[in-house]
Amino acid sequence: MALATAAKTTSTDFGPAVALSCRECGTRFDLGPNFACSECFGPLEIAYEFAPVTRESIAAGPANIWRYRSLLPVPANVLDKPNMAPGWTKLVKADRLARELGLRSLHVKDDSGNPTHSFKDRVVAIAVEAARNFGFHTLSCSSTGNLAGAVTAAAARAGLDACVFIPANLEEAKIVMASVFGGQVVGIDGNYDDVSRFCSELIGDEMGEKWGFVNVNLRPYYAEGSKTLAYEIAEQLGWRLPDQIVIPIASGSQLTKIDKGFGELIKLGLVEDKPYKVFGAQAAGCSPVSAAYRAGHDVIQPVKPDTIAKSLAIGNPADGPYVLDIARRTGGAVEDVTDAQVVDAMRLLARTEGIFAETAGGVVVGVLRKLVENGVLDPEAETVVLNTGDGLKTLDAVSDGARPTAVIRPTLDDFRAAVAG
Amino acid sequence: MSVSVRIPTILRTYTGGSADVSGEGATLREVLQKLDADYPGIGARILDESGKLRRFVNVYVGDEDVRFAEGLDTATPSGAQISVIPAVAGGA
Numbered sequence: 001m002a003l004a005t006a007a008k009t010t011s012t013d014f015g016p017a018v019a020l021s022c023r024e025c026g027t028r029f030d031l032g033p034n035f036a037c038s039e040c041f042g043p044l045e046i047a048y049e050f051a052p053v054t055r056e057s058i059a060a061g062p063a064n065i066w067r068y069r070s071l072l073p074v075p076a077n078v079l080d081k082p083n084m085a086p087g088w089t090k091l092v093k094a095d096r097l098a099r100e101l102g103l104r105s106l107h108v109k110d111d112s113g114n115p116t117h118s119f120k121d122r123v124v125a126i127a128v129e130a131a132r133n134f135g136f137h138t139l140s141c142s143s144t145g146n147l148a149g150a151v152t153a154a155a156a157r158a159g160l161d162a163c164v165f166i167p168a169n170l171e172e173a174k175i176v177m178a179s180v181f182g183g184q185v186v187g188i189d190g191n192y193d194d195v196s197r198f199c200s201e202l203i204g205d206e207m208g209e210k211w212g213f214v215n216v217n218l219r220p221y222y223a224e225g226s227k228t229l230a231y232e233i234a235e236q237l238g239w240r241l242p243d244q245i246v247i248p249i250a251s252g253s254q255l256t257k258i259d260k261g262f263g264e265l266i267k268l269g270l271v272e273d274k275p276y277k278v279f280g281a282q283a284a285g286c287s288p289v290s291a292a293y294r295a296g297h298d299v300i301q302p303v304k305p306d307t308i309a310k311s312l313a314i315g316n317p318a319d320g321p322y323v324l325d326i327a328r329r330t331g332g333a334v335e336d337v338t339d340a341q342v343v344d345a346m347r348l349l350a351r352t353e354g355i356f357a358e359t360a361g362g363v364v365v366g367v368l369r370k371l372v373e374n375g376v377l378d379p380e381a382e383t384v385v386l387n388t389g390d391g392l393k394t395l396d397a398v399s400d401g402a403r404p405t406a407v408i409r410p411t412l413d414d415f416r417a418a419v420a421g
Numbered sequence: 422m423s424v425s426v427r428i429p430t431i432l433r434t435y436t437g438g439s440a441d442v443s444g445e446g447a448t449l450r451e452v453l454q455k456l457d458a459d460y461p462g463i464g465a466r467i468l469d470e471s472g473k474l475r476r477f478v479n480v481y482v483g484d485e486d487v488r489f490a491e492g493l494d495t496a497t498p499s500g501a502q503i504s505v506i507p508a509v510a511g512g513a
Contacts, residue, residue, distance in 0.1 A: 024477065036507035038431040041466070041477040043509040142511050196511035197481065201504065204430045204440055216510045251512020299476055302488055316486065318509045321476065 012133040017073035020044040020220055033134050033217040044220045046073050053268055055239055063088040065122055065228040073221050074129040082157050083128055086121030087228050089113040091236040096352040101372050105382045109233055110355055117390035120150035123225035124214055128158050130221035131212035137161055138211045142199040144192050144311045145174030146389050152181035165195050173393040193315050226254040230261025233384055234271050241276045243381035246368050248360045248388055249280040249289050250312045252319030259326045278326050280334035281367035283307035289320045293334035298324055308339045308397050309359040333376050337366035346398055356391035424452055424497050427504040435463040450493040477508045
């Protein structure tokens with residue numbers, strides 16, 4: 001196909017990645033800074049030719065995502081370059097939360113432990129390598145908050161310029177976090193979908209030349225970073241897939257890539273081939289995917305988001321149709337919870353496990369609880385849930401009920417009176 | 422009913438590299454028909470075999486995503502700015 005012959009650059013090194021392939025129509029393209037199929041607009045994905053890999057060769061790698069570099073679109077010498085080296089976050093055995101919810105076995109994959117306190121460091125690390133490969137000088141993105149900070153931090157570490165775009169009404173902590181690393185942080189008067197649209201237009205303009213938009217023209221590379229969540233969960237469980245997993249849905253890319261990662265581990269013989277169920281979690285105030293799931297649709301009707309879970313507030317989720325496919329194929333489901341349930345779940349996770357999740361984590365735990373209560377999730381099966389960000393970035397959500405229980409003078413009498421009261 | 426249509430990078434092979442072209446029509450459907458007459462083949466990239474908007478294309482008339490409006494029947498008043506944008510962007 002003539003359209004598939006974009007100029008090939010011979011100096012690039014993407015390790016095991018060999019091509020871009022359209023997820024919709026299968027047309028293949030040379031590896032380049034492209035994200036949509038010129039035949040059908042479908043999303044482009046990385047196609048690989050993996051060399052043999054063993055559990056031992058992975059375990060010999062560093063305690064970060066680069067232990068899986070032979071399964072990612074990055075050069076073998078990625079370890080030698082300055083980058084955030086994210087990943088290998090804790091898989092917390094959540095017995096107290098499990099008991100509270102009536103589950104036999106539950107783990108929380110706590111990705112708030114990444115360098116900028118969200119899972120976004122994983123995807124950005126891959127995008128930085130792509131930006132280097134393509135000779136871009138500026139790293140950019142549209143962000144619901146966490147990504148902006150991950151991009152400006154990674155750009156600072158790598159010595160790239162940064163210019164990120166966010167909805168102007170984001171949580172204060174996320175704006176501060178994005179700004180402190182330098183670079184330009186541009187607030188856009190609108191919601192995330194407006195920001196995303198703006199970036200898609202900017203990329204076609206000469207102002208955006210030589211810019212790597214991690215989640216636009218570098219999206220096929222960037223998105224692969226979420227596979228490392230699947231790899232780590234399996235390895236940390238002792239090279240085993242969980243029976244059930246609950247994943248938050250914003251654009252839906254993370255969920256689809258975790259499913260892809262599990263599939264690759266099976267194909268490579270690194271884990272036993274067994275069924276697993278994938279559950280998606282949304283906030284009721286931005287639930288286009290769970291609405292489509294409930295209605296039995298395979299397309300998404302976009303919505304205007306209105307929820308405290310701002311990191312998930314994408315009203316027109318690009319990978320929504322694939323989330324529906326995966327939930328149905330694996331026997332999972334997509335569910336949503338109200339903002340009040342999100343806050344309750346944040347407090348539940350905090351008081352049972354000592355994990356202060358951001359609102360997205362509250363969405364996941366809230367949906368977990370709802371799925372158990374509705375009998376959709378099997379309480380006897382091994383379950384993993386994701387916390388993708390840090391509660392310190394969404395303090396407003398819980399600050400009403402999180403105050404000193406007493407303020408007293410430093411006397412024993414005052415304290416006695418306070419605890420008695 | 423002259424309107425302006427912003428063409429995404431991946432479709433500029435059809436417009437000789439132009440990022441913005443002028444169009445005509447009272448509705449989005451008519452604008453796309455005229456666009457395909459001016460730049461043969463471009464219509465089939467935006468619409469599928471049954472004539473519906475492809476699921477990974479977003480089209481805006483002004484600031485409005487046409488999926489929130491009347492879809493292909495969305496009115497395109499004179500002077501409107503129409504943007505065709507790949508849907509596969511953003512998030513993670």
